[in-house]
Amino acid sequence: MAEGGFPPGFLWGAATAAYQIEGAVDEGGRGESIWDRFSHTPGKTRDGDTGDVACDHYHRYRDDVRIMRELGLAAYRFSVAWPRIFPEGRGRPNPDGVAFYERLLDELEKAGIQPVVTLYHWDLPQALQDRGGWPHRDTAYRFADYAAWMFERLGDRVPYWITHNEPFVVSILGHVTGEHAPGLNDPAAGFRTAHHLLLSHGLAVQAFREGGRRKGRIGITLNLSPVHPASGSPEDEAAARRVDGLINRWFLDPLFRGAYPEDMVEHFGRLIPLPEASEDDMRLISQDVDFLGVNYYSRQVVRHDPGELFLQMRQIDGPGPKTEMGWEVYPAGLGEILRRLHEAYTKAPLFVTENGAAYPDTVSPDGAVHDPDRIAYLRDHLLELSRVIAGGVPVQGYFLWSLMDNFEWAHGYSKRFGILYVDYPTQRRIWKDSAYWYRRVIEANAVVE
Numbered sequence: 001m002a003e004g005g006f007p008p009g010f011l012w013g014a015a016t017a018a019y020q021i022e023g024a025v026d027e028g029g030r031g032e033s034i035w036d037r038f039s040h041t042p043g044k045t046r047d048g049d050t051g052d053v054a055c056d057h058y059h060r061y062r063d064d065v066r067i068m069r070e071l072g073l074a075a076y077r078f079s080v081a082w083p084r085i086f087p088e089g090r091g092r093p094n095p096d097g098v099a100f101y102e103r104l105l106d107e108l109e110k111a112g113i114q115p116v117v118t119l120y121h122w123d124l125p126q127a128l129q130d131r132g133g134w135p136h137r138d139t140a141y142r143f144a145d146y147a148a149w150m151f152e153r154l155g156d157r158v159p160y161w162i163t164h165n166e167p168f169v170v171s172i173l174g175h176v177t178g179e180h181a182p183g184l185n186d187p188a189a190g191f192r193t194a195h196h197l198l199l200s201h202g203l204a205v206q207a208f209r210e211g212g213r214r215k216g217r218i219g220i221t222l223n224l225s226p227v228h229p230a231s232g233s234p235e236d237e238a239a240a241r242r243v244d245g246l247i248n249r250w251f252l253d254p255l256f257r258g259a260y261p262e263d264m265v266e267h268f269g270r271l272i273p274l275p276e277a278s279e280d281d282m283r284l285i286s287q288d289v290d291f292l293g294v295n296y297y298s299r300q301v302v303r304h305d306p307g308e309l310f311l312q313m314r315q316i317d318g319p320g321p322k323t324e325m326g327w328e329v330y331p332a333g334l335g336e337i338l339r340r341l342h343e344a345y346t347k348a349p350l351f352v353t354e355n356g357a358a359y360p361d362t363v364s365p366d367g368a369v370h371d372p373d374r375i376a377y378l379r380d381h382l383l384e385l386s387r388v389i390a391g392g393v394p395v396q397g398y399f400l401w402s403l404m405d406n407f408e409w410a411h412g413y414s415k416r417f418g419i420l421y422v423d424y425p426t427q428r429r430i431w432k433d434s435a436y437w438y439r440r441v442i443e444a445n446a447v448v449e
């Protein structure tokens with residue numbers, strides 16, 4: 001392959017998530033989610049923003065799929081809102097909720113776009129939270145029931161299933177730092193959540209396999225970052241290993257080695273009561289997957305900080321340029337992570353299920369949205385990805401985050417990650433320069449200027 005080129009059949013896509021784009025939170029029989037409750041709790045999101053309307057994708061999905069076709073997408077990664085299918089998280093399915101996703105699949109099929117369905121992208125039914133949520137083991141079994149029902153109903157129409165999106169974020173930001181729903185500050189609950197998310201993934205994979213005739217593929221998506229020490233000192237290097245042990249290895253090791261990383265079990269076991277990880281659980285968790293999804297945004301740079309209770313570390317800024325999220329632009333980290341996965345964890349196919357950047361996009365007087373920084377970010381990461389694939393790592397697809405500006409969780413609508421600018425008062429979608437650029441990349445199956 002030429003520099004910047006991609007193999008024939010490489011899957012070019014874009015990604016979104018239900019709570020971030022759908023809106024219509026009280027329509028179609030949808031039940032309340034923990035993000036409805038969290039975003040409506042004063043002080044939890046910037047400017048009190050909620051996903052009540054978001055990008056109104058629930059009503060505008062046909063137009064959005066038309067734009068996806070015009071972009072030339074081969075695939076579209078979206079999530080199903082569990083509370084639309086099971087408003088109480090369990091029991092009787094909601095036919096109107098299922099019907100929405102069947103209509104969306106119809107539009108994607110007509111457009112020749114492959115659906116990549118994430119079963120859980122953070123919007124737990126509130127009714128299950130009221131019964132204990134992810135810290136409660138029973139929730140893992142409710143997820144498996146939901147997943148099995150989805151496989152039975154839509155399994156013939158969905159080629160790629162992703163059980164979970166970023167279990168690290170659900171566990172730590174949702175249950176330890178409290179920045180995300182359900183907003184807990186309880187490390188023990190955070191680690192129970194991590195275990196139950198992984199267990200629920202294993203139960204879902206088992207249900208998928210037991211369903212027999214499945215023609216699709218199933219995997220999980222992890223947020224992974226290289227963690228570099230701020231200096232070569234033993235203390236900083238040890239701090240980096242601890243952070244790597246939480247962000248990366250706490251999830252990779254169970255999934256691909258069948259056990260939690262010993263150094264981190266010892267480290268955290270001194271601080272908090274860790275959940276029991278039975279042999280049966282670990283066997284379920286470490287079943288083979290058909291692919292691994294990787295969400296990559298940036299690296300971490302850390303130094304030793306004895307005063308920090310959890311990991312005795314402090315994150316510091318890398319020297320590179322920063323995105324609107326304050327994240328360092330570090331394309332080499334994508335290659336570092338993907339090569340590490342292939343060499344040390346799995347020979348399964350990999351997909352970059354999210355990569356992108358937020359910038360302070362505005363509509364120019366000429367009506368265009370000029371976003372050269374985003375184009376540069378995407379170009380540099382795709383050049384790195386092309387080199388990784390040329391080196392033999394089986395990355396089979398790339399999903400740009402995001403198709404459109406959307407509800408950026410606790411940041412509300414203040415951060416724009418889309419290649420489509422969303423004018424929220426009118427819900428107009430405006431192609432940013434990066435959308436035109438991405439269309440040319442897809443057409444060329446290669447990085448373009």
Ligand SMILES: N#[N+]C[C@@H]1[C@@H](O)[C@H](O)[C@@H](O)[C@@H]2O[C@H]12
Pocket residue numbers: 017020165166295354401408417
């Ligand atoms: N922040 N940020 C952008 C993006 C977020 O919008 C997605 O929902 C997550 O899967 C992941 O965190 C990445």
